[in-house]
Structure formats: structure tokens, C-alpha cells
Amino acid sequence: xxxxxxxxxxxxxxxxxxxxxxxxxxxxxxxxxxxxxxxxxxxxxxxxxxxxxxxxxxxxxxxxxxxxxxxxxxxxxxxxxxxxxxxxxxxxxxxxxxxxxxxxxxxxxxxxxxxxxxxxxxxxxxxxxxxxxxxxxxxxxxxxxxxxxxxxxxxxxxxxxxxxxxxxxxxxxxxxxxxxxxxxxxxxxxxxxxxxxxxxxxxxxxxxxxxxxxxxxxxxxxxxxxxxxxxxxxxxxxxx
Amino acid sequence: xxxxxxxxxxxxxxxxxxxxxxxxxxxxxxxxxxxxxxxxxxxxxxxxxxxxxxxxxxxxxxxxxxxxxxxxxxxxxxxxxxxxxxxxxxxxxxxxxxxxxxxxxxxxxxxxxxxxxxxxxxxxxxxxxxxxxxxxxxxxxxxxxxxxxxxxxxxxxxxxxxxxxxxxxxxxxxxxxxxxxxxxxxxxxxxxxxxxxxxxxxxxxxxxxxxxxxxxxxxxxxxxxxxxxxxxxxxxxxxxxxxxxxxxxxxxxxxxxxxxxxxxxxxxx
Numbered sequence: 001x002x003x004x005x006x007x008x009x010x011x012x013x014x015x016x017x018x019x020x021x022x023x024x025x026x027x028x029x030x031x032x033x034x035x036x037x038x039x040x041x042x043x044x045x046x047x048x049x050x051x052x053x054x055x056x057x058x059x060x061x062x063x064x065x066x067x068x069x070x071x072x073x074x075x076x077x078x079x080x081x082x083x084x085x086x087x088x089x090x091x092x093x094x095x096x097x098x099x100x101x102x103x104x105x106x107x108x109x110x111x112x113x114x115x116x117x118x119x120x121x122x123x124x125x126x127x128x129x130x131x132x133x134x135x136x137x138x139x140x141x142x143x144x145x146x147x148x149x150x151x152x153x154x155x156x157x158x159x160x161x162x163x164x165x166x167x168x169x170x171x172x173x174x175x176x177x178x179x180x181x182x183x184x185x186x187x188x189x190x191x192x193x194x195x196x197x198x199x200x201x202x203x204x205x206x207x208x209x210x211x212x213x214x215x216x217x218x219x220x221x222x223x224x225x226x227x228x229x230x231x232x233x234x235x236x237x238x239x240x
Numbered sequence: 241x242x243x244x245x246x247x248x249x250x251x252x253x254x255x256x257x258x259x260x261x262x263x264x265x266x267x268x269x270x271x272x273x274x275x276x277x278x279x280x281x282x283x284x285x286x287x288x289x290x291x292x293x294x295x296x297x298x299x300x301x302x303x304x305x306x307x308x309x310x311x312x313x314x315x316x317x318x319x320x321x322x323x324x325x326x327x328x329x330x331x332x333x334x335x336x337x338x339x340x341x342x343x344x345x346x347x348x349x350x351x352x353x354x355x356x357x358x359x360x361x362x363x364x365x366x367x368x369x370x371x372x373x374x375x376x377x378x379x380x381x382x383x384x385x386x387x388x389x390x391x392x393x394x395x396x397x398x399x400x401x402x403x404x405x406x407x408x409x410x411x412x413x414x415x416x417x418x419x420x421x422x423x424x425x426x427x428x429x430x431x432x433x434x435x436x437x438x439x440x441x442x443x444x445x446x447x448x449x450x451x452x453x454x455x456x457x458x459x460x461x462x463x464x465x466x467x468x469x470x471x472x473x474x475x476x477x478x479x480x481x482x483x484x485x486x487x488x489x490x491x492x493x494x495x496x497x498x499x500x501x502x503x504x505x506x507x508x509x
Binding site for chain 2: 053057176
């Protein structure tokens, strides 16, 4: 027991600090990817609902492919292809090659994947808004931008939150996949600590507890947000 | 006559679907595929063909086994949460929360590295009949994927069991069925029908989780592609082919499970 505490202590002879740095990186990537996914999702949902036939078909191809191919394969493909493409573009335009940081690449790759799922969530949520509300806003002469900001986004939020909450939890867990391409996040930090100290069970269990706490805390916060977003609407329990 | 009308119907639907912009998109897509086929290097294919088939077989085998075992485990998990006493419901809920709250990669490494490093310390494990299996990687992969599927599907089954109308169960009791018979004849089938639509999605998710076993040295189709990448120094070709293979499997899965779903009466409750 004393040995376990020693191993997990946050100061250097222990590896707790390493794990916490890994956790910080994981949360950064998850938050960035989730945010990027939200932006892609709103644009994608708008494209799917109101776009022309070509936009709609292209978005259908995007969401279908991303949801049919394993995240691990997509991460490898986008990680290598993305950095390679950007560097080729830069050299073609006469600039220096750049090193893309793991953080940015990870956020971009996971955000691209999240965007496909989030497009579908948002599309469903926008469709769930009573049509009259949008028609009323148009009748008031709102511009599309104002309509999005004042009516569509706030009105769809309660319908989108369960799906988005799922996506956030998936994002936190998908960051673990970046360990395979060598990005230093919680799972890779755990594996390194375990490999050095040979205390595999201790460290993997500790990381599991950290991930679980992250999930449970997220659930609490999401519950608060959902109550806030549903304010003024009949509660779910009464509706049943 | 009937055949002719169906043909006309199909033709009408096809012409509706095949609008001009779609033709352009399809032609562009085909052009991309042909460009990939001609301008990329595929000469390594014959050499790794058999290895890829073995890897593909292993992926499918792991998928089928873990989904079946996981579902069998999910039924008691769901039942315990929906109707069990507290001392059964609480552990089942805890299990589902833990599985759903931590990354599969971590669970896999915990089992493989953690348990794998624990077993050799005990002589009785090394002398038992299980040792030849415990020394390999795939039992840990199958175990981790099974538990993961059971955790996610257990939550679905909880909702499905709870969603069966009370009247059905009361009617069964009024008929004098025993509790076991009620479960077997009424409760389980109706819960299964309710869970069926999500089962397709869960199976596809499970397929997308299988490449993780490559990280613990199980040679599935993903590991084969990594091997090709390492020995031929090609980045894109093996990965693109791999993505195509996964898309094909997903397509077949969705189609086949959709067929099964369509055969089940969907008016329930």
C-alpha cells in the first residue's frame, strides 16, 4: 500500500504528476475536438437541411464514410495525410516545411471525426424544433444569421444536449486512441509509467479511475446544463 | 404483369435518384478510384494477399464471437438492473458505468499488461491447463471486447426490459406462467425486439473497435496493414485499402442486420 502511494505521488519519484500532465493533454484535445466538431456539426446540419443537392450529397458521403471507418484508421490516415498535404502545399507555394504539433493535429483529426457525428445530432435537433417558431422568425423579417443565433440554436439546444453529451464522453475516450500515434496523453503516460516501474496493474487502474471521474464530473455538469437549456419546458418526468 | 410494374417502379426510382449532379459526383468518385489504382503503388498486393485474408478472417471471427458472448452477458446485466434486487442491480450498474466511462484501449491494456503481468507470478496458474492460452494475446482481446460490448448493450437491455408494458407481464402471470417461463416466452422476446434497432449500431461500433486488438499484437487486418506500411514504406495505399475493407464490412453488416430487422414485426407494446 505504501508502495502504491509512493508510485502515485505527484512529485518526481512518483508518477502522479506525469499522469496529471497526460490528463491535461487529454482534456485539452477532447475540448478542442468537441468544439471543432460542434462548428462542423452546425455547418453540416445547415448544409444537409438547407443546402443545394450537391452540398447535401457531399455531406452524406462525409458522414457515411467517417461513421463507417474505425476511428483508429481515420486517425492514422488523417494524421499522416493531413501533415503531408499541408507540407506539400507549403513547399509548392514556396514556404518552409513546418512541424505540426501533436496537439493541433490531434484536435483537427478528432474534430473531423466528431463533426460527422455532431452533424447528425444537430440535424435531428433542428428538425425537432416546432416549425412554427422558425416561420414566425422569418415572418418578423429576421435575417438567416439572426434567425440562427436567436431562434434555431437556443431552441434546438434541449433536443441536442443528450446527443452532444454522448459525443463529449466519446471525445474524452477517443483521445486515448492518439496514444497509438504517439501523442502524450493520459493513456500513453500511463503506459510509460507502468513500463518503467513494472507496476502495470496499479497505473492502469489509476488511469481508469481518472477517466471514470472525468466521466462522472462531466455527467454532473451536463445535467446542470440540460436543466438550464430546458428551462421553461415541461419536465421529462411529468411528460411521461 | 406484376413483374413489369415492379421493373417500371425500380426504373422510375432509379431515374429519380440518378439526377445530373449525382452522375457528375459518381464520375468524379470513379475517376478518383481509377487514379488511385493507376498512379499509386499496388505491386505489394500479391505478396501480402494471403496474410490479409488471414487477418480479415481473424477480425470477423473476433467480431462475431465478442458480439455473441457480449450479448449473452448483456441480458443478465440488463435484467439485473431493470428488475433485480439491490444487491444484483448495484454491481450491474457499477459494471456498466465503469465500462462505459473508461476508454476501451485502457481496458485492453489493463487486461493484457496488468493481468498478463500478474499471472506468471503464481505457479498454479502456470501449471493449469489455461496457461497456453493465457500466454497468448487474443484471449485478452476477446475478453476486453466482450466486456465492452456487454457494458454498452447491458444499458440498452435495461431500457428494453423496462420498456416492455406491465400488462404483458401481468397477463402472463394471470395465465399461471412461472417466472422463468414468463421471462423466456414474454419478457425476453419483447425486450429483444425493442433492443434490435440499436443492435445494428452497436455491432458496427464493435467492428470499429476491433482494430484496437492490434495494439496488443493480435494480427488482425489492421495489424496486417501496419506490417505492410512498415516493410514497404508506403503510407497511404495500405491505409486506404484498409478503410475500404472496413467500409465494405460495415455496408454488409448494416444490410444484413437491416434484413433481419425487417422480418421482425415492429408493432409492439
